[in-house]
Amino acid sequence: MATYIIRRLLLVPILLFGVTLIIFGMLQFLGPVERSALYVRDFPKNDKQIQGIIRKYGLDRPVYEQYWRWLVGVKDPGSGNREGGVLYGDFGYSRTASQPVIDIIKNRFPNTLDLALWAVFPMLAVGIWLGVQAAVHQNGWIDQAARVFSIIGTSFPTFVFGLLVLIIFYANWQWFPPGKMSDWVSQLIFSGQFTQYTKLLTIDALLNGRLDVFLDAMRHMFLPILTLSYINWATFVRVTRSSMLETLRMDYVTTARAKGLKEKDVINKHARPNAMISITTLAGFSVVGLLGGVVITETVFNYPGIGQAAANAASNLDVVTVLGFAVFNGLILIVANLIVDVLYGFIDPRVRLS
Amino acid sequence: MTAASAPTGDNTLLREALPERKIGRVERFLGPENYRIVTGLLKTPASIIGFVLIGFFILVAVFAPVIAPPVGNDPYKIPRDGFSGEPKPMGSEWKRNKPEIPFWYKAVTGKEEWVHILGTAQGQYDIFYGMVWGTRTAFRTGFIVVISTFLIGIIVGSISAYYGGIVDNIIMRIVDIFMTLPFILMALIMAAVLTPVIGKSLIPSIIALISFGWMGYARIIRGDILSVKERDFVLAARVVGVRPSRILFRHVLPNAIFPTLVLASLAIGDVVLSFAALSFLGIGTQVGYADWGQILSFSRNWITSLQNYWYIVVWPGLILVLFVMGWNLVGDAMRDVLDPRMRGKS
Numbered sequence: 166m167a168t169y170i171i172r173r174l175l176l177v178p179i180l181l182f183g184v185t186l187i188i189f190g191m192l193q194f195l196g197p198v199e200r201s202a203l204y205v206r207d208f209p210k211n212d213k214q215i216q217g218i219i220r221k222y223g224l225d226r227p228v229y230e231q232y233w234r235w236l237v238g239v240k241d242p243g244s245g246n247r248e249g250g251v252l253y254g255d256f257g258y259s260r261t262a263s264q265p266v267i268d269i270i271k272n273r274f275p276n277t278l279d280l281a282l283w284a285v286f287p288m289l290a291v292g293i294w295l296g297v298q299a300a301v302h303q304n305g306w307i308d309q310a311a312r313v314f315s316i317i318g319t320s321f322p323t324f325v326f327g328l329l330v331l332i333i334f335y336a337n338w339q340w341f342p343p344g345k346m347s348d349w350v351s352q353l354i355f356s357g358q359f360t361q362y363t364k365l366l367t368i369d370a371l372l373n374g375r376l377d378v379f380l381d382a383m384r385h386m387f388l389p390i391l392t393l394s395y396i397n398w399a400t401f402v403r404v405t406r407s408s409m410l411e412t413l414r415m416d417y418v419t420t421a422r423a424k425g426l427k428e429k430d431v432i433n434k435h436a437r438p439n440a441m442i443s444i445t446t447l448a449g450f451s452v453v454g455l456l457g458g459v460v461i462t463e464t465v466f467n468y469p470g471i472g473q474a475a476a477n478a479a480s481n482l483d484v485v486t487v488l489g490f491a492v493f494n495g496l497i498l499i500v501a502n503l504i505v506d507v508l509y510g511f512i513d514p515r516v517r518l519s
Numbered sequence: 520m521t522a523a524s525a526p527t528g529d530n531t532l533l534r535e536a537l538p539e540r541k542i543g544r545v546e547r548f549l550g551p552e553n554y555r556i557v558t559g560l561l562k563t564p565a566s567i568i569g570f571v572l573i574g575f576f577i578l579v580a581v582f583a584p585v586i587a588p589p590v591g592n593d594p595y596k597i598p599r600d601g602f603s604g605e606p607k608p609m610g611s612e613w614k615r616n617k618p619e620i621p622f623w624y625k626a627v628t629g630k631e632e633w634v635h636i637l638g639t640a641q642g643q644y645d646i647f648y649g650m651v652w653g654t655r656t657a658f659r660t661g662f663i664v665v666i667s668t669f670l671i672g673i674i675v676g677s678i679s680a681y682y683g684g685i686v687d688n689i690i691m692r693i694v695d696i697f698m699t700l701p702f703i704l705m706a707l708i709m710a711a712v713l714t715p716v717i718g719k720s721l722i723p724s725i726i727a728l729i730s731f732g733w734m735g736y737a738r739i740i741r742g743d744i745l746s747v748k749e750r751d752f753v754l755a756a757r758v759v760g761v762r763p764s765r766i767l768f769r770h771v772l773p774n775a776i777f778p779t780l781v782l783a784s785l786a787i788g789d790v791v792l793s794f795a796a797l798s799f800l801g802i803g804t805q806v807g808y809a810d811w812g813q814i815l816s817f818s819r820n821w822i823t824s825l826q827n828y829w830y831i832v833v834w835p836g837l838i839l840v841l842f843v844m845g846w847n848l849v850g851d852a853m854r855d856v857l858d859p860r861m862r863g864k865s
Contacts, residue, residue: 183696187705194712228695240577314850316565320844322792324799327835328825330820332832336825460703461796475704480713480801487708491700498699 169510173503180502184495188488189232195484202485203235203257204249210326222249228467255488261481262474266489275364276345277463277470280386281455283367284393289448294404297440301412301432311402318399327465329391334388341387343466350381389466393459397451404447405440412440434493442513449505456497468478553777559856560849569848576842580654587651588618595809597644600635605704606737606821606828609638614793618648638830640817648694648832650838652809657842660725661787667729669783672736673776679737680744691741703796705731705783718799721773724797728790736779743775750774778857785853788808788846796838 169382192200201209201218219225222239238250249255256266279466290374299311334341346354346366353359362372367386412418421435423426462482471490478486545556552784560566579586583594590598598616605843613633620633637646679690692796717723747753748771756766791811797803798812798821806813813833821828 175776179692180696180699184699187696188708191681191708191712194716228735312851316844316847320788322836322839322843323796324815326833328619328815328836330834332821332825332829336827336829363524393644396838454701460707460749464800465819472704476707476800477808479707482711482714483710484712487704487711489530491704491708494698494701495664498701 166510173506173510177499177503180499183498185236185492186232188491188495189235192235192488193228193482199485200224201442202260204239206258206260206263208260217313227382231488239411251489251492252395253321256492257485259478259483261478261483261486261493263394266486269486270471270490271393271492273471273474275470276468277472278457278471279367279382280389280393280459280463280468283383284390284455285452286323287394287399288401288451291394293405293417293441293444294399295398296402297409297437298410300334300404300413300440308406311406315399315402318395318402321396323396323461324394324430324465326395327388327462330391331386331465333421341384343385343388343468345382345385345469346378347385350378353378353430355454355464386468389459390507392462392465393455396462400447400451401444405444408443409440410434442509445512446505447507449508451503453498453505472486536771536820555854556777556781556853560852563852566852568851569845569850570741572841572845573635573849576658576845577585580650580658583651583655585621586623586683587648589620589757590618591617595656597649597652597807597809599807600639600643600645602645604641606641606831607635607639607643608816609636609830611635611638613645614752630717637834640814642692642806642830644817645813646814646834649809649814650811651815651837653811653835653838656804656808656810657794658787660721660728661790662789663725664732664794665729665783665787668733668786669779670735671729671733672771672783673740673779675733676737676740677744680741680748680765681704681771687741690737693815694737697731697734700731702731703793706793706797707800707802710797714802719729719803721804721808721810722810724794724803727797732790732793736783739782740775740779743778744771747775779855782850785846785850788843792839792843811835815824815839 197219198209199213201222201224204219204222209218222230223234225331226234234249236250236252238247238253238255240246241248247255249257254267256270258264259266259269262269263282275380295307295311295314299308302308302369307511335343351368354361359375359378360372361369361370366382367379370376370382413432418431418436421431426435459470460476462468462471463470464476467473471493475487475490478490520687545557549557571659600613600620600815611634613635619634624633625631629636635645635647637650663801666735675690675694679687695721706727706773709730711722711725713726753766753770756770761770794803795810795812795815798810799816801816806808818825818831819833825832
């Protein structure tokens with residue numbers, strides 16, 4: 166197990182290097198004026214200022230040197246403060262949102278986390294349940310239904326599905342509004358009578374004992390959760406079904422049946438736990454994908470997470486900001502992939518031995 | 520030693536037990552394995568529905584000038600009937616920039632003059648016109664992206680598989696890195712970076728989708744080449760002294776490429792979907808270009824009153840879903856046929 170973990174840890178710097186290199190490569194499409202947003206808040210006003218910034222932050226130096234400066238930042242000779250440096254969490258300034266990129270992330274990441282937290286349960290539970298049922302009743306009606314369901318699911322673009330549920334549940338019936346909270350909730354938070362322990366609205370509501378706030382948050386999150394689940398169910402059903410079918414063909418399942426075990430026990434105690442192993446990876450990656458901010462879903466439902474911020478910045482062509490989100494996302498993904506892989510090693514002994 | 524004589528006598532029994540299968544010209548041309556893939560695709564009802572849908576969209580794209588005659592010089596610019604912001608309902612009168620009346624129009628609608636059959640989007644862009652010409656945009660972007668990603672994947676995958684060792688290791692780690700990155704976010708960034716350089720057109724999104732879409736093919740072709748490389752005819756070619764590059768291009772690649780080729784051609788649906796997503800997020804063509812994603816993106820400003828303006832979502836959404844579904848239905852059948860566990864069953 167130790168060698169397996171060490172091997173995976175050795176991969177982290179390689180991934181980190183590759184991911185930052187690709188993002189840094191994209192920065193090279195920009196001129197020095199746009200790139201100066203990495204270090205200074207305002208647009209440089211005249212040529213002299215531009216020259217000064219280029220010289221101060223080395224924007225005319227060789228590319229490898231700029232890459233290093235971009236990673237760890239520049240020491241200001243006067244004050245001795247570090248400026249820039251994405252590895253320290255300084256992603257530059259968002260000139261379209263007029264605040265540092267890291268502040269946008271700090272404000273919005275809790276919202277994304279809140280949404281991800283509640284989307285995971287229906288996504289996993291229903292997807293896996295349906296996949297297992299489809300495999301157990303192979304070619305039966307539930308299998309065919311699951312198949313149709315998953316084809317429709319993979320063909321429905323997220324934003325079309327999102328807009329359709331908005332027409333039905335919001336525009337027509339006014340049940341589930343877009344956004345994050347009603348006006349009275351934001352007033353309550355603003356008034357200071359609502360303590361923000363974790364910044365996750367649903368958790369805070371429960372900690373404050375305010376069930377009405379919790380229900381309001383849920384009402385706003387219902388449609389995004391529905392959309393995210395629906396889009397992901399298709400993949401889960403397909404993978405669970407094929408993994409389950411494969412497991413049901415194994416000799417130990419035949420043995421269990423030959424011993425005279427009840428079919429229910431064969432499936433629930435022998436087949437399903439083994440089929441779950443290959444689904445763990447998929448589940449891990451889906452959760453990680455949710456954490457990275459779901460760009461389209463958050464945009465459709467006007468949910469203030471980091472995905473929506475990234476989409477806004479991109480449509481305003483504020484590239485430095487979007488690249489900041491990309492670095493943040495890349496760091497999350499690398500760490501989370503490591504965790505998923507290590508967990509996988511614990512669950513499945515075959516992985517760590519091979 | 521006496522030469523063994525050929526078995527003589529009546530062997531009709533044997534012939535009945537092992538009936539000789541007729542091998543048609545198509546099967547001889549494609550080879551048994553590829554022939555199995557093609558026939559497998561034509562058998563299931565789902566994939567037939569898929570082919571019908573794809574055929575329908577090909578017809579719409581080919582006959583676009585007949586279905587919706589272009590107005591002005593650039594047929595991809597949706598004609599505007601005025602500049603008012605509010606969408607107009609289906610069947611409302613078309614006042615300015617009318618197309619000519621095509622032959623089918625009176626027979627189908629029973630009207631003498633053009634109306635906005637499916638309504639107009641914000642800015643008085645005719646939705647029907649945009650949907651018809653958007654089909655051409657969809658095929659164009661789909662083909663360009665699929666062919667490019669396929670070629671890149673083939674080149675990278677073959678180099679990786681053929682040289683093996685450290686080259687293979689480095690290339691596959693690069694593929695891993697690209698796969699770690701979140702696809703839609705990276706494509707969004709790439710398009711946003713390129714738009715100021717190239718200008719607002721299809722090209723930034725196309726390049727963005729190509730840059731982050733080639734990895735899958737590289738992996739698949741690498742695997743297929745590795746297994747073909749072990750076959751006897753490759754060994755035979757090597758023994759005879761054929762040059763390695765010739766072995767790769769003349770012997771290994773033609774035998775390994777077919778599954779990847781089919782998968783790639785079916786990926787058009789996914790590509791069009793991602794492209795529409797980028798347009799929806801506001802990155803892509805200039806305003807008024809016939810592009811499904813853009814027509815849908817107009818609806819973002821009308822979220823609170825969609826009960827009145829549902830047609831600006833439903834029609835372009837429906838056509839996008841049907842397009843993607845056509846390719847997915849065929850693709851799903853394809854996955855079943857290509858599944859190694861299905862090999863040997865016809």
